[in-house]
Amino acid sequence: MKSFVIKRGSIALLAAAMAVCSLNAAAVDAAKSAELALNNDDWYQVWSENQAVVFDDRAVYLDYLKTGKAPYLKDLGTKDNAGRALVLGLRAEDKGKDLNTLSAKRFLDVSLPPSSSFYGEIREDNKIFIFQRYGDMMDVVKLGEPIFSYIELGGGPNGERLVYALAKEEKKPETLISKFKSLNR
Missing domain, CATH: 1.20.5 (Single alpha-helices involved in coiled-coils or other helix-helix interfaces)
Incomplete structure (x- = not known):
């Protein structure tokens, strides 16, 4: 029993x-x-002397890199810490949406929590900053350079200098390097 x-x-x-x-x-x-x-897993920016164009869609970002155009560019009427005009590079279907609902703007405003698998890029002149953490990307947005980094000279798709943002004790970011290379073939 x-x-x-x-x-x-x-x-x-x-x-x-x-x-x-x-x-x-x-x-x-x-x-x-x-x-x-x-839509919080990736974020991209292209910096020129006068503009910082911000993207939340990889396809729009890649097209902008090739053509210098996006389906819709929205000047926010504000400037970043380096005095560049902040411009959103958006999909055509985002044109009529409230800007405060778009990931590109919400990341700028620090009002969107990043995904655990976050990935970001900032392109400026002949260098590409690559990120696996949103906080590291925001540091570069504020300071212009990462606090800690791993650099590959000429490693970019067009010979750009690659600057991988790191945490203090982090070694060569093999996973991030692989991810960048697979996304930028």
Whole structure:
């Protein structure tokens, strides 16, 4: 009789544990879906002497790099710390949207939490800054250079200097280098 009760209790505990695991998996899937909806996994900027063009869409960014044009450019009427005019480079479908709902603007305003898999680039002259953390990218936006970095001279797609932003004790960022190279073939 006791072994029958123990077996029933074990089965009930196993069922409860499986239910909790499935709830946790559902919560993780929901969190990932919410993160995708935020459009907070990548951010790009192109700096010239007079402008800082900010993108939240990689396709628009890449097209801008090739042509110097975006479907829609919106001057924010403000300047960054270096005196460059801040301009959003947007998809055509973003033209009529409230600017404060767009990821490019929300990242500038520090009102959008970055994804855990964040990736960013800033291009200026003949160098490309590459980031795996939003905070490091914001440091460069404010200071003009990363505090700690790993540099590859001539390693860019067109011979640009690559500047990988690092944390203080971080070594050569092999994963970030691989990601940059796979995205910029």
